[in-house]
Amino acid sequence: MNGGVFIKTLVVVGHPQIEDSSTQQFxxxxxxxxxxxxxxxxxxxxxVANEQKLIGQADRIVLQFPLYWYSAPAILKNWLDLVLTRHxxxxxxxxxxxxxxxxxxxxxxxxxxxxxxxxxxxxxxxxLMVPFQxxxxxxxxxxxxxxxxDQFGYQTDEQKAKLLISYQxxxxxxxxxxxxxxxxxxxxxxxxxxATVSDDRREQLALILEQIKSNQSxxxxxxxxxxxxxxxEE
Amino acid sequence: MNGGVFIKTLVVVGHPQIEDSSTQQFxxxxxxxxxxxxxxxxxxxxxVANEQKLIGQADRIVLQFPLYWYSAPAILKNWLDLVLTRHxxxxxxxxxxxxxxxxxxxxxxxxxxxxxxxxxxxxxxxxLMVPFQxxxxxxxxxxxxxxxxDQFGYQTDEQKAKLLISYQxxxxxxxxxxxxxxxxxxxxxxxxxxATVSDDRREQLALILEQIKSNQSxxxxxxxxxxxxxxxEE
Numbered sequence: 144m145n146g147g148v149f150i151k152t153l154v155v156v157g158h159p160q161i162e163d164s165s166t167q168q169f170x171x172x173x174x175x176x177x178x179x180x181x182x183x184x185x186x187x188x189x190x191v192a193n194e195q196k197l198i199g200q201a202d203r204i205v206l207q208f209p210l211y212w213y214s215a216p217a218i219l220k221n222w223l224d225l226v227l228t229r230h231x232x233x234x235x236x237x238x239x240x241x242x243x244x245x246x247x248x249x250x251x252x253x254x255x256x257x258x259x260x261x262x263x264x265x266x267x268x269x270x271l272m273v274p275f276q277x278x279x280x281x282x283x284x285x286x287x288x289x290x291x292x293d294q295f296g297y298q299t300d301e302q303k304a305k306l307l308i309s310y311q312x313x314x315x316x317x318x319x320x321x322x323x324x325x326x327x328x329x330x331x332x333x334x335x336x337x338a339t340v341s342d343d344r345r346e347q348l349a350l351i352l353e354q355i356k357s358n359q360s361x362x363x364x365x366x367x368x369x370x371x372x373x374x375x376e377e
Numbered sequence: 378m379n380g381g382v383f384i385k386t387l388v389v390v391g392h393p394q395i396e397d398s399s400t401q402q403f404x405x406x407x408x409x410x411x412x413x414x415x416x417x418x419x420x421x422x423x424x425v426a427n428e429q430k431l432i433g434q435a436d437r438i439v440l441q442f443p444l445y446w447y448s449a450p451a452i453l454k455n456w457l458d459l460v461l462t463r464h465x466x467x468x469x470x471x472x473x474x475x476x477x478x479x480x481x482x483x484x485x486x487x488x489x490x491x492x493x494x495x496x497x498x499x500x501x502x503x504x505l506m507v508p509f510q511x512x513x514x515x516x517x518x519x520x521x522x523x524x525x526x527d528q529f530g531y532q533t534d535e536q537k538a539k540l541l542i543s544y545q546x547x548x549x550x551x552x553x554x555x556x557x558x559x560x561x562x563x564x565x566x567x568x569x570x571x572a573t574v575s576d577d578r579r580e581q582l583a584l585i586l587e588q589i590k591s592n593q594s595x596x597x598x599x600x601x602x603x604x605x606x607x608x609x610e611e
Contacts, residue, residue: 159458213512218451220449220450220451264514274448
């Protein structure tokens with residue numbers, strides 16, 4: 144497997160009725176990837192040692208939940224309260240989360256466009272995520288941009304298809320904000336796919352792959368030229 | 378009792394080990410007032426109807442907890458998740474919390490001065506309270522300034538005495554930001570106290586009370602004069 148392109152991720156799912164949630168069931172199928180550990184919380188009674196071991200095995204921790212009263216549901220908060228003991232988590236003690244990434248995948252019951260100053264919620268998702276950002280800061284983790292699932296139940300099939308890809312990227316792509324990594328991620332994904340499809344499909348995919356790689360080398364040339372021009376001007 | 382000065386308050390205490398917390402035990406003694414219902418949460422398993430009844434009886438709801446990973450502990454979040462059902466809470470449904478006040482009494486394990494941009498926590502208490510402010514906004518409640526208990530264990534006896542008074546005010550004083558109400562609150566408190574003390578003590582308190590009332594009427598004169606000057610200038 145492309146160890147250089149993908150990252151190991153623990154998805155901690157905090158939802159009081161995971162089985163009844165069409166959003167969570169969709170995301171579960173999307174997260175069925177070799178690099179991803181899907182970890183639904185079903186009880187308030189946890190084995191702290193087991194949970195800490197799961198954290199230890201991951202590069203990226205994604206806390207996934209529906210927004211309940213502007214924060215995580217109690218079952219997810221309980222996980223944080225019990226598992227992140229000072230000894231385990233504080234950088235001046237074991238510092239077990241230092242240099243890992245912290246992501247939030249939050250699903251909304253009301254439209255995302257309502258979450259902005261002046262709209263009906265009058266607060267942004269970024270503002271609501273500040274306690275998690277503070278947690279990442281304290282534990283010397285990298286805080287990722289929040290992944291928002293906007294009213295899944297109202298999404299079209301096309302929107303859901305896009306959601307699937309962007310969610311898989313959120314879970315497994317190294318350096319989420321880098322275009323190169325995004326291209327590498329898509330290339331690796333397509334290569335994986337080629338092994339599983341029929342011969343004529345494989346030919347189609349090979350052509351797409353060729354195109355993406357060619358685009359990338361064109362882009363690299365452009366970037367090189369831009370850099371030369373920039374350097375000459377200084 | 379002075380119905381016009383005091384307000385009926387429900388204090389919902391979310392602390393995993395209330396009995397072991399010297400902060401919570403101190404606040405419990407301070408909250409032992411006829412207008413205050415002290416309601417410690419001891420289980421995740423709640424009778425929603427009972428909890429909703431308690432809310433119905435109060436004018437002010439104070440959520441009280443130690444800051445755990447920059448938010449309320451799971452036991453308090455669980456209370457919000459279960460008790461504030463849409464039907465009960467949403468203004469377009471029963472709207473059971475409309476026009477009530479929402480206060481937060483939060484105790485800190487690290488110094489309050491660390492909670493500011495550029496300091497070690499790099500985030501303010503106000504920023505961390507935004508999810509609760511959003512809750513108050515949604516339910517058409519008045520959000521009160523947060524009451525912060527700054528590292529109780531390190532406080533001197535004098536600091537604790539001040540904490541007791543300001544906490545009692547936070548729980549029971551009408552219109553927290555009004556000077557008149559603060560004076561009325563203190564006057565009523567002293568009058569209460571006079572009934573319980575010895576004769577010579579009572580004389581002392583009567584003098585103090587006289588002084589406060591006289592200060593207040595001086596202040597009212599000053600305010601009237603200021604208003605007259607202001608009106609003439611316009």
